[in-house]
Amino acid sequence: MNELYLQAEEFINKTYKELNKEELIPKRLKEIEHEIETSNHYNHTFEELEHGAKMAWRNANKCIGRLFWNTLSIKDAREIREDDHVFEALESHVRYATNKGKIRPTMTIFAPRRKGHTPVRIINHQIIRYAGYNFNNEIIGDPDSIPFTKLCQSLGWQGEGSHFDLLPLVIQLNDGELVWRSLQEKDVLQVDISHPELPDMNDLGLKWYAVPIISDMLLEIGGIRYPAAPFNGWYMGTEIGARNFADESRYNCLLAVAETMELDTSKASTLWKDRALVELNRAVLYSFQKVGVSIVDHHTAAEQFKKFEKNEQVANRELTGTWSWLIPPVSPAVTHIFHKEYNDQFVSPNFHYQNRIYN
Numbered sequence: 133m134n135e136l137y138l139q140a141e142e143f144i145n146k147t148y149k150e151l152n153k154e155e156l157i158p159k160r161l162k163e164i165e166h167e168i169e170t171s172n173h174y175n176h177t178f179e180e181l182e183h184g185a186k187m188a189w190r191n192a193n194k195c196i197g198r199l200f201w202n203t204l205s206i207k208d209a210r211e212i213r214e215d216d217h218v219f220e221a222l223e224s225h226v227r228y229a230t231n232k233g234k235i236r237p238t239m240t241i242f243a244p245r246r247k248g249h250t251p252v253r254i255i256n257h258q259i260i261r262y263a264g265y266n267f268n269n270e271i272i273g274d275p276d277s278i279p280f281t282k283l284c285q286s287l288g289w290q291g292e293g294s295h296f297d298l299l300p301l302v303i304q305l306n307d308g309e310l311v312w313r314s315l316q317e318k319d320v321l322q323v324d325i326s327h328p329e330l331p332d333m334n335d336l337g338l339k340w341y342a343v344p345i346i347s348d349m350l351l352e353i354g355g356i357r358y359p360a361a362p363f364n365g366w367y368m369g370t371e372i373g374a375r376n377f378a379d380e381s382r383y384n385c386l387l388a389v390a391e392t393m394e395l396d397t398s399k400a401s402t403l404w405k406d407r408a409l410v411e412l413n414r415a416v417l418y419s420f421q422k423v424g425v426s427i428v429d430h431h432t433a434a435e436q437f438k439k440f441e442k443n444e445q446v447a448n449r450e451l452t453g454t455w456s457w458l459i460p461p462v463s464p465a466v467t468h469i470f471h472k473e474y475n476d477q478f479v480s481p482n483f484h485y486q487n488r489i490y491n
């Protein structure tokens with residue numbers, strides 16, 4: 133029996149049951165069987181695409197934000213074939229998702245792989261991200277972006293060399309040459325980081341973008357693979373405050389924060405790193421909330437995840453998760469997640485990593 137048909141059958145049965153449309157299953161499976169026989173492919177209806185994308189989020193084992201899986205907004209971009217229209221769809225995604233700060237979880241889905249070809253690929257890791265440079269061992273910007281920044285420069289893009297240069301969009305159509313275009317600054321909401329009690333924190337000149345939009349993962353639904361399906365939610369504060377700003381291999385700010393707090397950094401046992409980390413994370417949450425940009429603290433996120441666990445039990449679905457990714461990087465053991473185990477099994481529909489064409 134055809135492997136693609138088996139995956140389609142499993143997806144249709146599960147989906148139409150969840151949508152209370154079981155009576156339509158036999159007819160739909162006949163249509164799909166015929167389509168696969170004649171073209172070794174089948175096309176999802178918008179409803180199948182929409183629910184499949186929501187199921188993929190629900191099955192994302194590393195995601196603590198899954199309580200809201202059923203609220204995902206889907207933009208159908210499967211008919212887009214020209215680079216100008218791809219760029220327009222991405223800029224439209226940024227504006228729609230940003231929503232002046234009241235972030236809307238959104239996914240734009242471009243054409244699926246067919247006959248070994250990839251109609252659209254987005255090369256960026258995230259739609260909005262800062263450049264990274266290594267000027268003779270002087271590191272500027274986000275070190276994580278150094279390889280992609282070099283690729284952009286090789287395509288003719290030039291940054292200003294600041295710590296927060298917005299990277300351009302880079303796409304590939306039909307496995308062809310790379311095409312790039314800069315985002316419009318006015319579309320990119322960014323938040324200046326200040327502290328509720330420590331005024332000197334402003335002098336660090338820190339800021340971050342409001343909307344994280346992952347654009348390099350492949351979405352698989354019922355055996356059909358969508359290599360370009362950028363998706364966004366809102367940030368959990370620790371992603372910015374405990375990783376992007378604090379990792380030594382990222383913006384490496386902890387010592388600078390400790391110095392503005394006039395902490396004793398002479399020995400580890402003063403726990404100066406922990407005190408700087410907490411205040412930096414408080415500053416991130418305070419700054420986003422002050423300007424009305426959606427963000428969640430790691431305690432609230434863990435409580436929401438607990439509600440998700442309960443909902444899945446009531447829905448009679450096996451919960452799957454990746455413990456090491458679900459625990460937050462700040463105070464993990466004060467969340468319930470730390471104290472339980474999770475079944476890290478893969479369930480389709482889901483997301484997959486895919487090869488990076490730069491390094």
Ligand code: HEM
Nearest residue numbers: 189192194195196197237363364365366367368371428483
């Ligand atoms: C709505 C707010 C959301 C929050 C607060 C949230 C939070 C997170 C966090 C903190 C991570 C770990 C990221 C890291 O440590 O680098 C994560 C991973 C992930 N999330 Fe969510 N998420 C949200 C929405 C979404 C949406 C809308 C999708 C897709 C439709 C999604 C899919 C994923 C996936 C696939 C991963 C794993 C990424 C990887 O393997 O690198 N999340 N999420």
Ligand SMILES: N=C(Nc1cccc(CNC[C@@H]2CCCN2)c1)c1cccs1
Nearest residue numbers: 276344345346363364365366367368371
């Ligand atoms: N809040 C978010 N964070 C998030 C989710 C998935 C993946 C990522 C990026 N993870 C990889 C980064 C890059 C180095 C280590 N972490 C961030 C969301 C991004 C898109 C939807 S929600």
